Amino acid sequence: xxxxxxxxxxxxxxxxxxxxxxxxxxxxxxxxxxxxxxxxxxxxxxxxxxxxxxxxxxxxxxxxxxxxxxxxxxxxxxxxxxxxxxxxxxxxxxxxxxxxxxxxxxxxxxxxxxxxxxxxxxxxxxxxxxxxxxxxxxxxxxxxxxxxxxxxxxxxxxxxxxxxxxxxxxxxxxxxxxxxxxxxxxxxxxxxxxxxxxxxxxxxxxxxxxxxxxxxxxxxxxxxxxxxxxxxxxxxxxxxxxxxxxxxxxxxxxxxxxxxxxxxxxxxxxxxxxxxxxxxxxxxxxxxxxxxxxxxxxxxxxxxxxxxxxxxxxxxxxxxxxxxxxxxx
Amino acid sequence: xxxxxxxxxxxxxxxxxxxxxxxxxxxxxxxxxxxxxxxxxxxxxxxxxxxxxxxxxxxxxxxxxxxxxxxxxxxxxxxxxxxxxxxxxxxxxxxxxxxxxxxxxxxxxxxxxxxxxxxxxxxxxxxxxxxxxxxxxxxxxxxxxxxxxxxxxxxxxxxxxxxxxxxxxxxxxxxxxxxxxxxxxxxxxxxxxxxxxxxxxxxxxxxxxxxxxxxxxxxxxxxxxxxxxxxxxxxxxxxxxxxxxxxxxxxxxxxxxxxxxxxxxxxxxxxxxxxxxxxxxxxxxxxxxxxxxxxxxxxxxxxxxxxxxxxxxxxxxxxxxxxxxxxxx
Numbered sequence: 001x002x003x004x005x006x007x008x009x010x011x012x013x014x015x016x017x018x019x020x021x022x023x024x025x026x027x028x029x030x031x032x033x034x035x036x037x038x039x040x041x042x043x044x045x046x047x048x049x050x051x052x053x054x055x056x057x058x059x060x061x062x063x064x065x066x067x068x069x070x071x072x073x074x075x076x077x078x079x080x081x082x083x084x085x086x087x088x089x090x091x092x093x094x095x096x097x098x099x100x101x102x103x104x105x106x107x108x109x110x111x112x113x114x115x116x117x118x119x120x121x122x123x124x125x126x127x128x129x130x131x132x133x134x135x136x137x138x139x140x141x142x143x144x145x146x147x148x149x150x151x152x153x154x155x156x157x158x159x160x161x162x163x164x165x166x167x168x169x170x171x172x173x174x175x176x177x178x179x180x181x182x183x184x185x186x187x188x189x190x191x192x193x194x195x196x197x198x199x200x201x202x203x204x205x206x207x208x209x210x211x212x213x214x215x216x217x218x219x220x221x222x223x224x225x226x227x228x229x230x231x232x233x234x235x236x237x238x239x240x241x242x243x244x245x246x247x248x249x250x251x252x253x254x255x256x257x258x259x260x261x262x263x264x265x266x267x268x269x270x271x272x273x274x275x276x277x278x279x280x281x282x283x284x285x286x287x288x289x290x291x292x293x294x295x296x297x298x299x300x301x302x303x304x305x306x307x308x309x310x311x312x313x314x315x316x317x318x319x320x321x322x323x324x325x326x327x328x329x
Numbered sequence: 330x331x332x333x334x335x336x337x338x339x340x341x342x343x344x345x346x347x348x349x350x351x352x353x354x355x356x357x358x359x360x361x362x363x364x365x366x367x368x369x370x371x372x373x374x375x376x377x378x379x380x381x382x383x384x385x386x387x388x389x390x391x392x393x394x395x396x397x398x399x400x401x402x403x404x405x406x407x408x409x410x411x412x413x414x415x416x417x418x419x420x421x422x423x424x425x426x427x428x429x430x431x432x433x434x435x436x437x438x439x440x441x442x443x444x445x446x447x448x449x450x451x452x453x454x455x456x457x458x459x460x461x462x463x464x465x466x467x468x469x470x471x472x473x474x475x476x477x478x479x480x481x482x483x484x485x486x487x488x489x490x491x492x493x494x495x496x497x498x499x500x501x502x503x504x505x506x507x508x509x510x511x512x513x514x515x516x517x518x519x520x521x522x523x524x525x526x527x528x529x530x531x532x533x534x535x536x537x538x539x540x541x542x543x544x545x546x547x548x549x550x551x552x553x554x555x556x557x558x559x560x561x562x563x564x565x566x567x568x569x570x571x572x573x574x575x576x577x578x579x580x581x582x583x584x585x586x587x588x589x590x591x592x593x594x595x596x597x598x599x600x601x602x603x604x605x606x607x608x609x610x611x612x613x614x615x616x617x618x619x620x621x622x623x624x625x626x627x628x629x630x631x632x633x634x635x636x637x638x639x640x641x642x643x644x645x646x647x648x649x650x651x652x653x654x655x656x657x658x
Contacts, residue, residue, distance in 0.1 A: 053444030085412060089437030093462050095444065104433055108418030111440075115382030115424065133422050 003320070004040045004204035004236075006146075006227075008217025009047070009059040010076045011243065011251060011306070013066035015210030016041055018312025020067070020139055022320065025313065038140050040200040042227075044212070045123065045145045046153035046185055046220035049168045051100055052090055054110040055117055055150075058168070059217065060127055061109055063143055068134025070105075076251070079105040099173035122148040124194045146221045148194045151187035153220055155180045167216060176253035180260045183216060185223055193226050201230040206323040208316075209240035209278075211250060211304065214270045215257035231277035239280035239323040241315060242267040245304055246286040268292055280322040282315070298322050332649070333369045333533035333565075335475075335556075337546025338376070338388040339405045340572065340580060340635070342395035344539030345370055347641025349396070349468055351649065354642065368470045369529040371556075373541070374452070375475075375482035375514055375549035378497045380429055381419055383439040384446055384479075387497070388546065389456055390438055392472055397463025399434075405580070408434040428502040451477040453523045473529065475550045478520035482549055485510045496545060505582035509589045512545060514552055522555050530559040535652040537645075538569035538607075540579060540633065543599045544586035560606035568609035568652040570644060571596040574633055575615040597621055609651040611644070627651050 005016060016039065023037045044059045058077065065071035065079055072080045082103035091098050102110070109130065116126040123145045131143045153167035158179040167183070170176060201207060212218050222228050231238055243254050244267045255265040263269050271281045271292040280296045288299035298318070306312035334345060345368065352366045373388045387406065394400035394408055401409045411432035420427050431439070438459065445455045452474045460472045482496035487508040496512070499505060530536060541547050551557050560567055572583050573596045584594040592598050600610045600621040609625045617628035627647070635641035 052440050053447045054440065083412075083414060083433075085433045086415060086437045086440070089434050090441055093437065093441045093459065095441045104412075104414045105418050107436075107440075108415045108422065111381050111383070111415070111436075112419055112422045112424045118382045130422065 001037045002040070002200075002203065002205045003037060003208060004042065004200045004206070005208040005210055006042050006044075006212070006218055006221045007059070007063060007210050008044045008212030009062035010066070012041070012043070012059070012210045012212045012217065013063045013071070014306040014312045015208075015212075015241065015316055016063065016141070017066055018306060018309060018314070019208070019316035019320070020141065021309050021313040022317040026317070036140055038142070040142045040144060040196070040204070042144050042146050042197050042200065042221060043127075044217045044220050045147060046151055046216065047167055048150065048152060049100075049166055051097065051102065051110075052095055054107070054114045056102070056110050057113065057123075057127075057145070060130075060143065060145060061106070064109075064130055064134045064136070067136055067139065067141060070134065078103050082106065097169075097173070100168060122194070124148050124196075142196075142200075144196050144200065145194050146197060146224045146227070147191040149187055149191035151185055151191050151220075153216055154184045154186050156182050156184060171216075171253070176256045180256070182260060183257075185220060188223055191224060193224050197224070198226045198230045201227065201236075202234050204234060204236040206320060207231065207234060207236045207238040208319055208323065209238070209274065211241040211243040211306075213249075213252055213254045213257060214243060214273055215254065215261055215263075219261075219273070228277070237279045237323040237326040238274075238277050239282065239319050239326070240271065240274055240278055241319050242270060242281065242283045242287065242304060244270060244287075245284040250305060266290075271295055271297070279326050280319075282319045282322055296322070296326060330366045331369070331529075331532065331534045332366060332537060333371065333529045333535070334537040334539055335371050335373075335541070335547055335550045336388070336392060336539050337373045337541030338391035339395070341370070341372070341388070341539040341541045341546065342392045342400070343635040343641045344537075344541075344570065344645055345392065345470065346395055346638060347635060347643070348537070348645035348649070349470065350638050350642040351646040355646070365469055369525070369533070370470060370472045371475050371526050371529065371550060372456075372472060373475060373546045373549050375480055375545065376496055377479065377481060378429075378495055380426065380431065380439075381424055383436070383443045385431070385439050386442065386452075386456075386474070389459075389472065389474060390435070393438075393459055393463045393465070396465055396468065396470060399463065407432050411435065426498075426502070429497060451523070453477050453525075471525075471529075473525050474523050475526060475553045475556070476520040477523045478516055480514055480516035480520050480549075482545055483513045483515050485513060500545075500582070505585045509585070511589060512586075514549060517552055520553060522553050526553070527555045527559045530556065530565075531563050533563060533565040535649060536560065536563060536565045536567040537648055537652065538567070538603065540570040540572040540635075542578075542581055542583045542586060543572060543602055544583065544590055548590075548602070557606065566608045566652040566655040567603075567606050568611065568648050568655070569600065569603055569607055570648050571599060571610065571612045571616065571633060573599060573616075574613040579634060595619075600624055600626070608655050609648075611648045611651055625651070625655055
């Protein structure tokens with residue numbers, strides 16, 4: 001089975017890890033020769049930022065570290081057993097910024113990525129090399145950046161004199177508390193989907209949308225030329241998992257992001273953002289009454305919280321079952 | 330008094346630290362208003378290398394760390410209390426090389442230097458910013474790279490099919506044991522002295538050559554267009570300190586480097602390399618019989634070993650006294 005997923009950072013990463021776990025479990029339980037499952041993950045690169053001259057791809061790294069067993073689980077970002085000697089030195093030299101913490105182990109990823117990019121390799125090629133070290137190919141997981149072009153989400157802040165800041169500055173430094181007027185994806189006008197991205201959507205057996213931020217993660221990927229059309233055109237059922245429970249985001253500031261684009265913070269309104277290509281929508285039991293025109297809504301049999309690998313596997317399994325129960329309309 | 334020195338790495342760094350110590354001591358002892366002494370150090374950049382996409386300037390860094398109190402004294406290179414988490418990660422990603430150890434604290438210097446260079450600042454400007462953090466201006470020390478152009482010393486190896494390697498690969502990985510045919514300074518044909526370099530030589534009251542490697546440190550600086558002419562033309566006495574004791578280098582592979590350029594490994598032969606501009610030459614008591622035509626040779630009253638700051642201060646003081654005793658011929 002070929003499964004393609006669009007993913008942001010930690011939510012996407014935990015969902016994919018759960019999916020991998022579920023597929024392994026499924027194979028063992030049924031004893032069936034389902035054949036090896038291939039998972040293609042299309043990662044958001046709109047969060048990417050150049051810090052200290054190094055290219056940082058927070059969402060791709062969350063996917064690599066989480067799937068490779070190197071993530072800091074409690075923190076939700078960065079590496080386990082991390083130290084901060086290098087950045088403390090950088091700050092001693094007067095380098096900026098101090099509001100984005102980069103650990104020593106994490107920095108190595110950015111150094112090697114920047115080195116390889118500087119040698120002329122594409123972000124796809126670089127990501128594939130990084131994924132090798134984290135054992136993703138051995139798990140049947142292929143991680144593709146949504147695009148090889150450098151794109152960056154910027155946030156236009158409200159105020160008398162509108163000014164824009166990088167998404168990370170708004171998200172991390174301002175904790176998304178500074179009122180935002182809109183999101184602008186710098187570079188997207190020149191961007192094209194990375195090799196394999198559109199093909200992975202078109203030729204998939206199932207397409208899944210993990211509970212990633214619908215505006216600044218999934219929404220950004222949907223803006224890559226050809227992605228939305230491929231989702232509309234694929235023969236595979238497309239099933240999403242709600243990132244909201246009773247109107248509140250499980251993690252992050254999805255409600256603030258939705259307010260910025262003028263969309264209600266309800267699971268139904270989020271599904272509405274995907275209505276042109278969505279076939280199934282998995283919601284929390286608290287949202288069981290949600291209905292979305294043209295979309296089969298199903299309530300999960302437990303809370304939609306990925307509090308453990310097992311819980312994430314249950315959720316991913318439910319999304320997959322929902323997809324398999326649907327033909328493409 | 331304006332003192333200008335040409336310096337390689339650790340030998341140059343320890344000499345300058347000794348000189349600073351000597352000048353402070355001299356001021357205290359005489360109680361005289363000698364006025365503040367200004368030391369301009371012209372650092373070799375031929376050892377510079379790009380590793381993991383980061384610009385590394387080993388000699389400038391040895392000067393910064395040693396003068397700023399951050400050097401690993403026993404090791405003679407790199408930072409004290411160093412760790413190697415980042416490079417271990419880089420190697421886990423399959424990045425190269427593994428034969429040049431870069432510590433975490435040290436890497437911060439290379440990251441910030443590369444960032445600032447990437448923003449279009451010159452190596453001079455970047456070095457000045459780095460020097461600020463290490464307190465060099467407060468010590469009356471100005472550190473100038475010999476040139477702002479990227480130059481790199483390469484070593485042409487002997488063998489049926491001659492091939493060249495970067496100086497660091499020959500020095501560090503091959504431990505200078507691979508027979509070398511000659512040294513080539515890539516980029517020197519397009520290089521110009523950095524701002525202030527020629528002026529610092531021409532307008533100095535005293536010019537000193539620390540006991541740095543005469544071929545791959547001092548010799549490279551002498552190859553920068555205008556440097557040798559400025560040394561010939563300056564009104565200041567030029568005094569050097571022998572890097573050899575009884576024909577053996579105090580540290581490093583000066584004898585091997587001398588053999589490569591076809592020069593005898595004697596203190597007299599080294600002075601001969603500088604004969605067109607050298608006025609005084611400080612040697613070890615073991616070399617007291619050395620004579621060099623046109624150069625006043627003096628034997629130090631102790632071994633020419635910078636085994637402590639005090640010993641280095643004695644040597645620097647003796648070199649300075651020798652210079653002050655000489656008018657320019």
